[in-house]
Amino acid sequence: MSLYSETPSAALLPSGFADLLPGEAEAEARGIASVMEAFSRHGYQRVRPPLLEFETSLLGGSGESLAPQTFRLMDPNSHRMMALRPDMTTQIARIASIRLQDAPRPLRLSYSGSCIVVGTPGREADRQISQAGIELIGPDSAQADAEVIALGAKALAELGIEGVSFDLSMPALALGLIEGVIPEADREPLLHALDRKDASAVAELGGPIAGMLAVMLRAAGPADRALDLLASLDYPKDVVGYFERLAASVAAIRERSPDLRLTIDPVDFRGWRYHTGLCVTVFSTSSREELGRGGRYLAGQEPACGLTLRPQALLRAAPVSASRPRCYVPVDLDAASLSGLHKAGYATVSALSHDEDAAAQARHLRCTHVWKDGAARPL
Amino acid sequence: MSLYSETPSAALLPSGFADLLPGEAEAEARGIASVMEAFSRHGYQRVRPPLLEFETSLLGGSGESLAPQTFRLMDPNSHRMMALRPDMTTQIARIASIRLQDAPRPLRLSYSGSCIVVGTPGREADRQISQAGIELIGPDSAQADAEVIALGAKALAELGIEGVSFDLSMPALALGLIEGVIPEADREPLLHALDRKDASAVAELGGPIAGMLAVMLRAAGPADRALDLLASLDYPKDVVGYFERLAASVAAIRERSPDLRLTIDPVDFRGWRYHTGLCVTVFSTSSREELGRGGRYLAGQEPACGLTLRPQALLRAAPVSASRPRCYVPVDLDAASLSGLHKAGYATVSALSHDEDAAAQARHLRCTHVWKDGAARPL
Numbered sequence: 042m043s044l045y046s047e048t049p050s051a052a053l054l055p056s057g058f059a060d061l062l063p064g065e066a067e068a069e070a071r072g073i074a075s076v077m078e079a080f081s082r083h084g085y086q087r088v089r090p091p092l093l094e095f096e097t098s099l100l101g102g103s104g105e106s107l108a109p110q111t112f113r114l115m116d117p118n119s120h121r122m123m124a125l126r127p128d129m130t131t132q133i134a135r136i137a138s139i140r141l142q143d144a145p146r147p148l149r150l151s152y153s154g155s156c157i158v159v160g161t162p163g164r165e166a167d168r169q170i171s172q173a174g175i176e177l178i179g180p181d182s183a184q185a186d187a188e189v190i191a192l193g194a195k196a197l198a199e200l201g202i203e204g205v206s207f208d209l210s211m212p213a214l215a216l217g218l219i220e221g222v223i224p225e226a227d228r229e230p231l232l233h234a235l236d237r238k239d240a241s242a243v244a245e246l247g248g249p250i251a252g253m254l255a256v257m258l259r260a261a262g263p264a265d266r267a268l269d270l271l272a273s274l275d276y277p278k279d280v281v282g283y284f285e286r287l288a289a290s291v292a293a294i295r296e297r298s299p300d301l302r303l304t305i306d307p308v309d310f311r312g313w314r315y316h317t318g319l320c321v322t323v324f325s326t327s328s329r330e331e332l333g334r335g336g337r338y339l340a341g342q343e344p345a346c347g348l349t350l351r352p353q354a355l356l357r358a359a360p361v362s363a364s365r366p367r368c369y370v371p372v373d374l375d376a377a378s379l380s381g382l383h384k385a386g387y388a389t390v391s392a393l394s395h396d397e398d399a400a401a402q403a404r405h406l407r408c409t410h411v412w413k414d415g416a417a418r419p420l
Numbered sequence: 421m422s423l424y425s426e427t428p429s430a431a432l433l434p435s436g437f438a439d440l441l442p443g444e445a446e447a448e449a450r451g452i453a454s455v456m457e458a459f460s461r462h463g464y465q466r467v468r469p470p471l472l473e474f475e476t477s478l479l480g481g482s483g484e485s486l487a488p489q490t491f492r493l494m495d496p497n498s499h500r501m502m503a504l505r506p507d508m509t510t511q512i513a514r515i516a517s518i519r520l521q522d523a524p525r526p527l528r529l530s531y532s533g534s535c536i537v538v539g540t541p542g543r544e545a546d547r548q549i550s551q552a553g554i555e556l557i558g559p560d561s562a563q564a565d566a567e568v569i570a571l572g573a574k575a576l577a578e579l580g581i582e583g584v585s586f587d588l589s590m591p592a593l594a595l596g597l598i599e600g601v602i603p604e605a606d607r608e609p610l611l612h613a614l615d616r617k618d619a620s621a622v623a624e625l626g627g628p629i630a631g632m633l634a635v636m637l638r639a640a641g642p643a644d645r646a647l648d649l650l651a652s653l654d655y656p657k658d659v660v661g662y663f664e665r666l667a668a669s670v671a672a673i674r675e676r677s678p679d680l681r682l683t684i685d686p687v688d689f690r691g692w693r694y695h696t697g698l699c700v701t702v703f704s705t706s707s708r709e710e711l712g713r714g715g716r717y718l719a720g721q722e723p724a725c726g727l728t729l730r731p732q733a734l735l736r737a738a739p740v741s742a743s744r745p746r747c748y749v750p751v752d753l754d755a756a757s758l759s760g761l762h763k764a765g766y767a768t769v770s771a772l773s774h775d776e777d778a779a780a781q782a783r784h785l786r787c788t789h790v791w792k793d794g795a796a797r798p799l
Contacts, residue, residue: 055495055502058472060515063465063529070466070532074453082762084746084769086442087449091548092471092534093437114491114504116434118541123434125493125504136439145784147772150442153449155471155534162497169470184751184772296752367463372563373675383461390463393526393563405524 057160057168064364065356069171072200072352072359073153076173079196085151085175088141090132092155096122104131106315110158125157129172130338130347137178138341146179146343153352167353174335174349181344183286186319186337187293193323193333193348194298201360204326206302207294209264210309211287211319215257217280222249235308257307264291267305283318290319302326315339321348325358332358368410368417369403371395382417436539436547443743444735448550451579451731451738452532455552458575464530464554467520469511471534475503483510485694489537504536508551509717509726516557517720525558525722532731546732553714553728560723562665565698565716566672572702572712572727573677580739583705585681586673588643589688590666590698594636596659601628614687636686643670646684662697669698681705694718700727704737711737747789747796748782750774761796 054060061069077087093114100108112125126132129152137148153173160168175192177185190207197205215235219228227246231254234242240258247254253274260270268288276284291303309320318337325332332355335348365388370379372392382389387410396402403411403420410417433439440448456466472493479487491504505511508531516527532552539547554571556564569586576584594614598607606625613621619637626633632653639649647667655663670682688699697716704711711734714727744767749758751771761768766789775781782790782799789796 053477054470054473055500056497058470060470060511060519061468062515062519063467066466066468066531067460069468070456077449081446081744082767084767087445088442089440089445089448091433091437091439092536093548094433098432112493114493117538118435121434132439136441140439140441145786147785149769152445157471159496169472180772182772188770188772365460388461388463390528391567393559393561393567406526407524 055168057166059167059169067364068356068359068362069352071362072355073171073173075200076196076350076352076355077151077153079199080151080173080175080192083149083192083195085149085192087151087153088133088136089152089154090126090129090136092157093123093125094132095119096124098135099124099126099131102131104315107131110160112157112159127156127158128349129154129156129174130176130349133174133176133347134178134338134340134345137176137343137345147185148178149175150178151175171352172349173352174333174347176340176345176347178340178343178345181318181337183289183293185344185346186290187297189335189346189348190294190321191297191301193321193335193350194301196350197323197332197355200355201362202325202332202355202358205332205358206304206324206326208304208306208309208322208324209287209291209319210306210321211283212310212316213318214280214283214287215254215308216310217283218250218253218277221277221280223247232310236311238308254308261306261308262304264303264305267307271305271307287319317344319346323348323350325354328358330354330357366410366417367406367408368412369399369406369408370412371399374412378412378415382412385417387417434547436545438546438548446743447735447738447741448731450741451734452550452552454579455575455729455731455734456530456532458578459530459552459554459571462528462571462574464528464571466530466532467512467515468531468533469505469508469515471536472502472504473511474498475501477514478503478505478510481510483694486510489539491536491538506535506537507728508533508535508553509555509728512553512555512726513557513717513719513724516555516722516724526564527557528554529557530554550731551728552731553712553726555719555724555726557719557722557724560697560716562668562672564723564725565669566676568714568725568727569673569700570676570680572700572714572729573680575729576702576711576734579734580741581704581711581734581737584711584737585683585703585705587683587685587688587701587703588666588670588698589685589700590662591689591695592697593659593662593666594633594687595689596662597629597632597656600656600659602626611689615690617687633687640685640687641683643682643684646686650684650686666698696723698725702727702729704733707737709733709736745789745796746785746787747791748778748785748787749791750778753791757791757794761791764796766796 107127110127114123116123133150156170158168177189231246243254244251260267315338316336320336323333333350337346365386368382368387368389370389370391390406390408400411410419486506489506493502495502512529535549537547556568610625622633623630639646694717695715699715702712712729716725744765747761747766747768749768749770769785769787779790789798
């Protein structure tokens with residue numbers, strides 16, 4: 042009986058799931074280790090929630106917005122429904138609120154792991170998503186926003202990823218304006234027009250704030266220019282705080298990361314389901330691929346700000362790092378020589394018998410070096 | 421709206437699933453990184469199969485023996501059943517047989533990841549299981565068996581785990597004897613008696629091989645004494661090869677790892693579902709907890725030998741390693757000082773405003789040091 046019997050269909054994986062082969066898998070692991078090390082050095086402590094939870098806890102509160110993307114399983118022990126996590130932030134919020142409720146604040150947590158989403162039939166996309174992220178729980182301040190974003194930028198820089206843009210938005214700013222003056226029934230078409238960046242529809246549907254919204258549409262772009270334009274507007278009392286906080290957060294980010302490429306889109310609402318303040322999407326400027334996203338939300342009762350990077354996207358953006366040289370060694374090579382090779386950065390590939398032609402075997406196994414006369418010799 | 425709303429039941433995870441908190445999660449990640457690094461240094465290249473596959477590919481062939489422990493999900497895209505992996509070895513066998521069928525042999529692969537098992541109602545056990553392992557695919561030799569076991573031992577030693585026992589078995593030896601002379605209908609009670617180590621039942625049910633089986637029962641224990649006893653037996657021609665291979669594998673292991681504690685149980689069949697040759701269970705001698713298991717099987721048509729370690733068990737066996745010192749630093753500490761602290765091994769915990777009493781805040785955040793007068797000062 043063999044452990045795996047080949048049938049034609051067996052080679053196929055469900056759409057959105059993939060094998061990472063040697064090289065790819067090593068690069069992914071190295072990428073995750075690198076960003077997690079950056080997070081750890083800055084005082085973010087790792088937690089590891091399970092892949093599955095009860096549906097009620099994983100999708101409770103506004104985790105509910107994740108429900109359509111979540112696979113469920115019946116737990117045969119409790120006869121309750123469990124859910125495969127589509128995202129880890131809900132889990133970190135649960136851990137912070139309950140397991141770590143007595144830990145001092147600000148609470149800095151980091152995490153990495155795989156998430157599973159149902160996906161959209163017919164649209165090819167990853168359905169197993171690696172995440173590596175941080176959450177800063179407790180403080181609600183521009184400095185806290187800035188710490189999270191600056192640390193994300195640092196982690197990307199340490200991976201050698203250049204050409205990164207942090208695109209900021211503050212959905213509550215435009216939403217607050219709209220909710221203040223536009224009757225509820227008329228809001229949906231206006232939001233849709235803003236989302237499409239359709240200036241003429243916004244002019245038509247914007248009523249008393251059409252002029253302000255037009256400026257906000259035009260403001261989308263580099264952060265300094267955007268803030269200048271946004272500063273020219275006359276906000277109602279209950280909304281002005283959102284503008285001030287956006288400006289303060291940008292200033293705090295600039296202080297920590299003067300060279301960071303920051304843009305602002307003041308009318309970006311898409312995909313921000315549970316966020317309450319500053320939102321951020323991280324893009325590669327070369328591929329325009331999304332490298333991560335995050336923002337401010339409430340973890341239980343507490344203010345929190347987080348950022349989740351996507352290691353699979355990072356790998357596509359990061360320079361390929363050289364894999365270690367491989368040295369073919371005799372089956373009975375002494376421990377000291379072996380350990381010397383490892384210390385010098387070699388992977389060793391051991392013979393399994395006394396070879397007649399070690400060099401040929403080394404080439405066959407795609408080694409870069411072979412052990413000869415007491416040293417690693419290039420092939 | 422908050423991301424996580426507290427309800428009493430929300431704190432409960434399904435039985436067998438757990439949060440790892442700071443410290444635990446860090447230790448698990450470090451343990452996995454350490455064994456994966458040992459595997460990589462010895463030429464084992466990492467692959468990363470997905471968490472889910474189609475049921476037909478994951479549970480095909482003798483992967484079928486894993487079916488009762490496997491959760492299934494309907495794929496809404498293909499309308500086919502998918503299965504959450506209960507084990508990674510089947511996946512590695514698939515990758516070797518199909519994706520890497522043209523890669524040179526011996527093929528050395530490593531992997532780490534989480535597996536999910538259904539579990540047994542009423543019995544508390546982990547249902548999310550971390551695995552980190554190796555597979556050596558191609559050769560069928562005592563040297564290959566020995567490489568896998570010796571590398572497992574090395575990885576455990578590098579984690580600082582002392583008191584490890586490798587318990588070997590060769591199920592085909594006793595099974596071959598029994599199948600040669602005991603009628604099929606009478607085998608089950610005899611196997612059950614051997615499994616219970618019930619010498620008097622074995623004497624009663626063993627027929628012409630009762631004497632040999634009695635010696636095999638007595639032989640269970642340290643490898644050298646076991647081999648001496650087993651060598652005294654007169655095996656039929658079609659079975660003697662299993663004994664000779666067991667002896668050869670032990671000799672090859674001894675040559676690589678002279679100090680390894682090796683035991684043999686010649687009548688151990690339990691839990692070896694798809695194995696074809698040498699089987700091994702790794703135990704901590706202090707806790708008797710199983711740290712890993714592996715053995716020889718067929719990956720598709722190819723001989724293979726693997727070993728899977730269980731990082732959660734390793735952590736319970738490994739000495740607690742000191743976590744890095746934490747230094748509380750001002751919000752505007754210059755980059756050079758910050759990077760100096762990181763290079764010196766500190767995690768930094770940044771103030772989020774200009775503190776009036778940095779030392780008090782540092783203590784509150786459970787830091788070990790605080791930045792004062794240009795250096796990290798112990799608290």
